[in-house]
Amino acid sequence: MALLEIKNLHASLEEEDKEILKGIDLVIQPGEVHAIMGPNGSGKSTLSYVLAGRDGYEVTEGEVTFDGKDLLELEANERANEGVFLAFQYPVEIPGVPGMTFLREALNSKRKYHGEEELDAMQFLKLVREKAKALEMGDDMLKRAVNVGFSGGEKKRNEILQMAVLEPTLCVLDETDSGLDIDALKIVADGVNALRNENRGMLLITHYQRLLDYIQPDFVHVMAAGKIQRSGGKELALELEEKGYADFTGKAA
Amino acid sequence: MxxxxxxxxxxxxxxxxxxxxxxxxxxxxxxxxxxxxxxxxxxxxxxxxxxxxxxxxxxxxxxxxxxxxxxxxxxxxxxxxxxxxxxxxxxxxxxxxxxxxxxxxxxxxxxxxxxxxxxxxxxxxxxxxxxxxxxxxxxxxxxxxxxxxxxxxxxxxxxxxxxxxxxxxxxxxxxxxxxxxxxxxxxxxxxxxxxxxxxxxxxxxxxxxxxxxxxxxxxxxxxxxxxxxxxxxxxxxxxxxxxxxxxxxxxxxxxxxxxxxxxxxxxxxxxxxxxGSEILYAVNGVYMAAANQHLDNTTFIEHAKPNSQSREIYKGVLDENGRGVFQGKILVQRPAQKTDGYQMNRALLLSRKAEIDSKPELEIYADDVKCSHGATVGELDDNQLFYLKARGIAEHDARNMLIEAYLRDALEEIRMDSVAQAFGAKITDWLAERAKREDAAS
Structure with a gap:
């Protein structure tokens, strides 16, 4: 059974009544890493929000099956607890909410959802410290409020830390490379690569080929004007790097 | 009459x-x-x-x-x-x-x-x-x-x-x-x-x-x-x-x-x-109103002498048909040069029926002063809510986390830890009551 199956997905912004996704088809099998590349405004981020269940988008046609379940029927928090994880392009700052309180609440929500026992503060701290070490995140970072006072790179690392702790089965990474210098990109990529396994699927959304030097995808899709225009292996990314998106949009991007 | x-x-x-x-x-x-x-x-x-x-x-x-x-x-x-x-x-x-x-x-x-x-x-x-x-x-x-x-x-x-x-x-x-x-x-x-x-x-x-x-x-x-x-x-x-x-x-x-x-x-x-001069005067507070409650904070600050500072930060959360009122007046007398006054009222409305009335007022007779005031009214931030939900936290828990963070932030103004803790417990109680109401309603 496919991990994720998107069939003819159409979606628009509720407020503007403007169709952004115009028939997406995509199948991700367990263990596969897919990259979606495309110019700005192609609908890449909308796809990630629709998968994560953000309010404000209306699915007008098509279906999304995740692990055999109708994903579109579920609330955002239920999708997360089922194993869908969106690493945000712009992780949100939440002053006043300690990062550790937030992450423990998130993990325990998932455990509760699956009928597992919740972790106490000590058990949780031990788990997080272990995962954080690999991402070079010290206690001083863990102590802060959610993303408050974090640099762009630290925010992205924090996303990967959450991913490592919550152990999702589908990771959607929205422009995870944006705003990262080479060192930060390597740490983040190592974190992502460490999470690759035979059961977990990944969807990397990116504008640039650069990220794919560090996280090698099994498949590359080009998205433009709300549709997947072409699919191929990782060599497609190199081709795009050379030629740009002009073939798909009619103009150089 | x-x-x-x-x-x-x-x-x-x-x-x-x-x-x-x-x-x-x-x-x-x-x-x-x-x-x-x-x-x-x-x-x-x-x-x-x-x-x-x-x-x-x-x-x-x-x-x-x-x-x-x-x-x-x-x-x-x-x-x-x-x-x-x-x-x-x-x-x-x-x-x-x-x-x-x-x-x-x-x-x-x-x-x-x-x-x-x-x-x-x-x-x-x-x-x-x-x-x-x-x-x-x-x-x-x-x-x-x-x-x-x-x-x-x-x-x-x-x-x-x-x-x-x-x-x-x-x-x-x-x-x-x-x-x-x-x-x-x-x-x-x-x-x-x-x-x-x-x-x-x-x-x-x-x-x-x-x-x-x-x-x-x-x-x-x-x-x-x-x-x-x-x-x-x-x-x-x-x-x-x-x-x-x-x-x-x-x-x-x-x-x-x-x-x-x-x-x-x-x-x-x-x-x-x-x-007097060189006074540091602060009046701050938090107000939390639910059904049929009306909570009014009214302050009057008179700067009579030069070089003093006044600070005023109130934060409110208004649920159901709760109503909040904030009136703050700063009066700066002619001799009170170099007065530094700041006033802010922030209100978070959790229901369409909730109401806040803010009335800041400055009356200044000295010519070399720094006085500012402001008032904000808002709802919970959609981006923050979605972020919490996208990590598996249910809507009402996410809302409660954000309200608690907003209120607890105000407790920073309390200089004594034991009091800040005791007041923080009241915020927790209030949120627990609110969660109970929501559970009963759903």
């Missing part, structure tokens, strides 16, 4: 029937002056500018009686009171409960005296405060309170004394079927270069309706530091009107924080006179 007048008279009658045991002769003139001022001003309506957003109409209709002369035998409702280890003073329906108040064996430099005993002293701080006409001038509720003072204490902190343990006034209101009104009066005098903390817990026992109409006088002498924290957690059927008069001398640090979550209707009014 004959109807209004009849209500005024009934209220005044209830208050006039109160008395302080063993009061001296001059006290009669004080209560008479209070009664007279109230008669002239009447119970304020929305037509009175200072009460534009807070109507006391509901008060007039209730037939309040003076509290009984004997103390009501009530337990201290520990769940409602701020949980701090303090030097406790207990008032029940405005009368001092001497048996449960720490009047003896106090730390060196601290004296706590029942109001009645303190009045016997000539030229004392109590006489000075009670005879101060400006404490009731144009202030109808303070005048009404003065017409019927029920009791209280004089708290004196000697020059140079450093009282580490907070002084904790616990004012308990309780009524049966018949509504009760009472008028606590506390006088605080902090000597030069002294340091002390006062916490007030205003709480209720039982379901009956009562009206607490208090006046507190605070004088902080030169270079003293006084922390003043108040928890208004009255019974939900209660009316709470509190006037605090603060006078600060040279280089004083005064900081006030009021957490309001109880009562049906409350007005917390603080009038500060900054009668």
């Amino acid at each position: 004959p109807n209004d007048m009849a209500n005024d008279n009934a209220l005044l009658k209830a208050f006039s029937a109160m008395h302080v045991d063993g009061a001296p002769d001059w006290f009669g003139a004080v209560t008479a002056a209070g009664a007279e001022t109230f008669e002239t001003l009447g119970l304020p309506t929305n037509r009175t500018e200072a009460w534009k957003y807070t109507s006391l109409r509901g008060l007039g209709g209730l037939a309040f009686a003076a509290p009984s002369a004997d103390l009501e035998p009530v337990e201290i409702p520990r769940d409602s009171v701020a949980d701090i280890k303090g030097i406790e003073i207990v008032l029940v329906n405005g009368r001092l409960d001497e048996s449960r108040s720490a009047l003896d064996n106090l730390p060196v430099g601290l004296a706590i005296t029942p109001l009645s005993k303190a009045m016997e002293r000539d030229g004392g701080a109590v006489k000075h405060a009670l005879q101060d006409e400006s404490a009731i001038d144009g202030l109808p509720l303070a005048a009404l309170s003065t017409a019927g003072i029920t009791g209280g204490v004089l708290i004196e902190v000697a020059r140079n004394a450093d009282i580490a343990k907070p002084i904790h006034i616990i004012s308990i209101g309780t009524a049966g079927d018949e509504p009760v009104a009472f008028a606590p009066r506390n006088v605080v005098w902090v000597g030069a270069n002294a340091k002390a903390t006062l916490v007030e817990s205003h709480v209720g026992v039982g379901e009956g309706s009562y009206f607490s109409n208090s006046v507190t006088h605070v004088t902080v002498e030169d270079e003293a530091i006084f922390h003043h924290y108040k928890l208004q957690n009255e019974a939900r059927s209660a009316y709470h009107v509190a006037m605090t008069h603060v006078t600060c001398g040279e280089k004083v640090i005064y900081d006030n924080f009021a957490l309001s979550c109880g009562s049906k209707l409350a007005r917390n009014e603080i009038r500060g006179k900054l009668d």
Whole structure:
């Protein structure tokens, strides 16, 4: 059974009544890493929000099956607890909410959802410290409020830390490379690569080929004007790097 | 309006029937002056500018009686009171409960005296405060309170004394079927270069309706530091009107924080006179209103001398049809050059039926000052909510986390950790109540 199956997905912004996704088809099998590349405004981020269940988008046609379940029927928090994880392009700052309180609440929500026992503060701290070490995140970072006072790179690392702790089965990474210098990109990529396994699927959304030097995808899709225009292996990314998106949009991007 | 007048008279009658045991002769003139001022001003309506957003109409209709002369035998409702280890003073329906108040064996430099005993002293701080006409001038509720003072204490902190343990006034209101009104009066005098903390817990026992109409006088002498924290957690059927008069001398640090979550209707009014230079004066607070609650914070800050600073930050959360009112006025007198004043009211509306009225006011006669004010009204941030939900946290838990963060942030203004913790627990309680309501509704 496919991990994720998107069939003819159409979606628009509720407020503007403007169709952004115009028939997406995509199948991700367990263990596969897919990259979606495309110019700005192609609908890449909308796809990630629709998968994560953000309010404000209306699915007008098509279906999304995740692990055999109708994903579109579920609330955002239920999708997360089922194993869908969106690493945000712009992780949100939440002053006043300690990062550790937030992450423990998130993990325990998932455990509760699956009928597992919740972790106490000590058990949780031990788990997080272990995962954080690999991402070079010290206690001083863990102590802060959610993303408050974090640099762009630290925010992205924090996303990967959450991913490592919550152990999702589908990771959607929205422009995870944006705003990262080479060192930060390597740490983040190592974190992502460490999470690759035979059961977990990944969807990397990116504008640039650069990220794919560090996280090698099994498949590359080009998205433009709300549709997947072409699919191929990782060599497609190199081709795009050379030629740009002009073939798909009619103009150089 | 004959109807209004009849209500005024009934209220005044209830208050006039109160008395302080063993009061001296001059006290009669004080209560008479209070009664007279109230008669002239009447119970304020929305037509009175200072009460534009807070109507006391509901008060007039209730037939309040003076509290009984004997103390009501009530337990201290520990769940409602701020949980701090303090030097406790207990008032029940405005009368001092001497048996449960720490009047003896106090730390060196601290004296706590029942109001009645303190009045016997000539030229004392109590006489000075009670005879101060400006404490009731144009202030109808303070005048009404003065017409019927029920009791209280004089708290004196000697020059140079450093009282580490907070002084904790616990004012308990309780009524049966018949509504009760009472008028606590506390006088605080902090000597030069002294340091002390006062916490007030205003709480209720039982379901009956009562009206607490208090006046507190605070004088902080030169270079003293006084922390003043108040928890208004009255019974939900209660009316709470509190006037605090603060006078600060040279280089004083005064900081006030009021957490309001109880009562049906409350007005917390603080009038500060900054009668010195280099004063740091802060009045802050948090208010949390739910169904049928009306919480008013009104402040007046007078900068009379140069080079002082005032800071004012209030944060409110209004749920269901809860209503909040914030009125803040800063008056800068001509000599008060280099005044630095800042004022902000932030309100978070959690329901379409909730309401906030903000009225900032600056009146400046000096030409070299820095004064700013602001007010914001908002709802919870959609981006933050989605972020929490995308990590598996259910909508109502996510909302509660964000409300708690918003409120707890305000507690940073409290300088004493134990008080910040005790007040934080009230925020947690309030959110738990809210979560219960939501669960019941879903």
